Amino acid sequence: MSDMNIKEYIASGILELYVAGTLTPEQNKEVYTAMKAHPEILTEVLQIEAAIMKLSGEVSPLSSNIDFQSIRNELRNPEDLDGAYKSTTNWIKYSGWAAAIIMAGGLMWTVSQMNELNEELKTVEITKDILEQQIENANTDLVEANKLISVLRDRNIISVPLTGQTVYPSAFATVYWDQNNESIYLDAQGLPEPPEGMVYQVWSLKLNPLSPTSLGVIDDFTEDENKIFSIANANASEAFGITLEPEGGSESPTLEQLYTLGVVETAP
Amino acid sequence: MTLDTLIVQFQNKNEIAFEQLYNMYAKSIHGIIYSIVRDEEIAEELVTDVFMKAWSNAESYSKEKGRFFTWLLNIARNTAIDKLRSKSFKNKKQNLQADFFVDILESRSNLNRETDSIGLSGFVKHLAKKCRDLIELLYFKGFTQKEASESLDIPIGTIKTRNRNCIIELRNILDV
Numbered sequence: 144m145s146d147m148n149i150k151e152y153i154a155s156g157i158l159e160l161y162v163a164g165t166l167t168p169e170q171n172k173e174v175y176t177a178m179k180a181h182p183e184i185l186t187e188v189l190q191i192e193a194a195i196m197k198l199s200g201e202v203s204p205l206s207s208n209i210d211f212q213s214i215r216n217e218l219r220n221p222e223d224l225d226g227a228y229k230s231t232t233n234w235i236k237y238s239g240w241a242a243a244i245i246m247a248g249g250l251m252w253t254v255s256q257m258n259e260l261n262e263e264l265k266t267v268e269i270t271k272d273i274l275e276q277q278i279e280n281a282n283t284d285l286v287e288a289n290k291l292i293s294v295l296r297d298r299n300i301i302s303v304p305l306t307g308q309t310v311y312p313s314a315f316a317t318v319y320w321d322q323n324n325e326s327i328y329l330d331a332q333g334l335p336e337p338p339e340g341m342v343y344q345v346w347s348l349k350l351n352p353l354s355p356t357s358l359g360v361i362d363d364f365t366e367d368e369n370k371i372f373s374i375a376n377a378n379a380s381e382a383f384g385i386t387l388e389p390e391g392g393s394e395s396p397t398l399e400q401l402y403t404l405g406v407v408e409t410a411p
Numbered sequence: 412m413t414l415d416t417l418i419v420q421f422q423n424k425n426e427i428a429f430e431q432l433y434n435m436y437a438k439s440i441h442g443i444i445y446s447i448v449r450d451e452e453i454a455e456e457l458v459t460d461v462f463m464k465a466w467s468n469a470e471s472y473s474k475e476k477g478r479f480f481t482w483l484l485n486i487a488r489n490t491a492i493d494k495l496r497s498k499s500f501k502n503k504k505q506n507l508q509a510d511f512f513v514d515i516l517e518s519r520s521n522l523n524r525e526t527d528s529i530g531l532s533g534f535v536k537h538l539a540k541k542c543r544d545l546i547e548l549l550y551f552k553g554f555t556q557k558e559a560s561e562s563l564d565i566p567i568g569t570i571k572t573r574n575r576n577c578i579i580e581l582r583n584i585l586d587v
Contacts, residue, residue, distance in 0.1 A: 154575070155571065155572075155575070156571035156572050156574055156575030157571065159571075159574050159575050159578045160549070160556065160571060160574065161477065161478070161481070162478060162480070162481055162550075163481070163484075163549040163550050163553075163574075164477060164481040164482075164484060164485050164553070165549060165554075165555050165556055166477075168476065171475070171476055171477045172475055172476075175474065175475050175476075175477075188478070190582060190587050191578055191582070192478060192480050192481075193587045194578060194581050194582045194585050194587040195439075195480075195550050195578075196436070196439040196480065197439075197585050197587060198442075198512070198546075198550075198581065198585065199439040199440075199442035199443045199446075199512075199550070199551070200438040200439045200442050201442065201516065202442035202443070202445060202446050202512045202515050202516060202551075203438050203439070203441040203442035203445055203454075204445060204451050204515075205438060205441055205451070205455075209433075209437040209438065209441060209455060209458060211430045211433050211434065213455075213459045214429070214430075214433060214459060214462055214463065214466075217459060217463050218426065218466075265420075265423045265425070268423070269416065269419070269420055269423075269425075272415075272416050272419055306431055306434070306435070307435060312434075312435045312436070312438075312439075313414070313435065313480075315413065315414060317413075333413065333414070335587075338586070
């Protein structure tokens with residue numbers, strides 16, 4: 144697709160319908176391929192999605208987000224075991240049940256052993272996924288990519304995922320913290336372009352009590368191609384956050400404009 | 412952590428990833444469902460249903476087929492519409508009116524203008540009527556282009572461009 148065609152493609156309105164989910168499976172595949180090939184198409188889709196998410200979120204009468212607890216309960220007790228049988232004493236039936244329960248117990252043990260193994264396998268896969276993703280993101284700039292791989296391979300690097308907050312739930316970023324060299328690499332590709340006159344400011348946070356230290360503002364967000372920023376950080380950070388601030392940055396973070404936040408997991 | 416990675420973990424039955432996705436999308440999904448069933452508590456129950464369905468059918472999602480949010484949206488609308496048609500619901504809500512999302516926003520902004528955080532009363536005024544209707548049908552009700560064109564009595568070829576313009580307008584208002 145040429146630049147002109149990309150503009151036309153975006154202007155056609157197909158991406159809005161893509162988010163609504165009214166396209167045919169073939170069209171969906173086509174949009175997906177186009178998004179992968181052209182970042183500006185992906186950005187457009189993310190913004191359309193953010194608008195619909197914001198609108199529907201506002202329609203919800205709930206003042207805050209819904210607690211995950213009800214899901215947690217469902218996960219713990221999927222279905223109440225119904226005592227549907229009658230209470231006539233029938234020892235043959237009971238012994239049948241007992242045998243079944245013992246067998247089920249044995250089966251469950253085997254399954255749990257298997258799950259444990261699967262879990263280990265998954266962790267490896269996830270680590271692999273993250274590496275692949277980061278490499279893919281950086282492949283436009285070979286020098287950056289090489290640097291990034293060396294960072295990712297370093298055992299001493301702590302990876303801190305920052306997730307989107309109320310103001311922009313689909314935002315995300317990752318901090319790779321190199322404690323030995325007192326620096327972080329911030330992968331901010333999941334943040335939207337800041338509006339005119341505003342910049343992102345990166346904060347190192349201590350949690351108890353909450354005290355932020357500015358790590359600086361990202362002046363060149365729009366110009367930077369791969370959205371990976373190297374920033375000095377000599378703090379004993381417990382969390383990282385990114386806020387949107389007026390040009391030049393602020394003394395303290397504007398919490399209403401907190402885009403992403405992530406807590407540093409301490410080593411076990 | 413990218414969204415793609417989160418979704419892969421979710422599909423691998425990682426509950427932490429599940430919780431993160433839930434925190435991202437639950438409120439929007441609640442809004443969609445609420446606009447259909449118009450009962451806060453039922454909507455909340457259905458949100459749980461929607462996410463449990465997503466959890467147990469996670470492997471059927473693939474990013475080639477569409478956005479994860481769109482996939483959830485689809486499950487949410489179907490779940491809400493199933494509930495509307497159910498007997499227990501009909502008994503409970505005799506006089507349910509097919510209100511539009513704008514009515515919900517409007518009534519709330521009349522009630523409480525001060526806490527209207529992003530100026531939704533203004534929003535309702537500024538978005539053209541034809542846009543409210545179209546956004547309602549395509550995003551909140553899950554109409555196809557054909558159904559929307561029939562319902563609004565406009566040519567099917569107009570839906571795509573009109574919707575594009577409406578979403579641009581919406582994005583300007585919401586500053587997205």
